[in-house]
Amino acid sequence: MNEISREQAEEELSRRTEKFEKDDVKKVIDKEEKILDKFENKGKLKRYFDDAMLLFSLVKDYASGEYREIPFNIVAAAGAALLYVLSPIDLIPDFIPIVGYLDDAAVVAFCLNLMEKDLVTYKIWKDSRTSNA
Numbered sequence: 001m002n003e004i005s006r007e008q009a010e011e012e013l014s015r016r017t018e019k020f021e022k023d024d025v026k027k028v029i030d031k032e033e034k035i036l037d038k039f040e041n042k043g044k045l046k047r048y049f050d051d052a053m054l055l056f057s058l059v060k061d062y063a064s065g066e067y068r069e070i071p072f073n074i075v076a077a078a079g080a081a082l083l084y085v086l087s088p089i090d091l092i093p094d095f096i097p098i099v100g101y102l103d104d105a106a107v108v109a110f111c112l113n114l115m116e117k118d119l120v121t122y123k124i125w126k127d128s129r130t131s132n133a
Contacts, residue, residue: 004102004103004106004107006106006110008103008106009103009106009107009109009110010110012084012103012107013077013080013081013084013107013110013111013114016080016081016083016084017073017076017077017080019080020076020077020079020080020083021076022072024076024079024080024083025059025062025063025075025079026063027079027083028056028059028079028082028083029056029059029060029063031082031083031086032056034086035052035056035082035083035085035086036049036052036053036056038085038086038101038104039052039085042101042104043101044101044102044104044105045085045101045104045105045108047105048105048108048109048112051108051112052082052085052108054119054122054123055078055081055082055111056082057126058070058075058078058119058122059075059078059079059082061122061126062075067122067125067126069121069122069125070118070121070122074115074118077111077114077115078111078115080111081107081108081110081111082108084104084107084108085104085107085108
């Protein structure tokens, strides 16, 4: 398997989102450094580094209670996509040269597309708080 289809990425994210629980939010936050390291240093994931930072910010603001203008299933999708990057059990094993991170990138890209409107709303909220600080 050298490529991952949009349908496979959607199915994988959906499956992991359904299993994601409120307790998993802390798990995402605790693993931030390891996850971001993969985004920073692994081929196809590099292009999503800024997006990963935004997803982490969203998850943290949700966890702290500062931002709750979003359904939990959107936070769950963000958390599931971030944890997927760390998972040793995924559609294309990460140890396979060149293509090992294609599935990770596909799942993250699908997640970003899925929650695009929610992320725009979150960014506006975040920017307004930053400019008022």
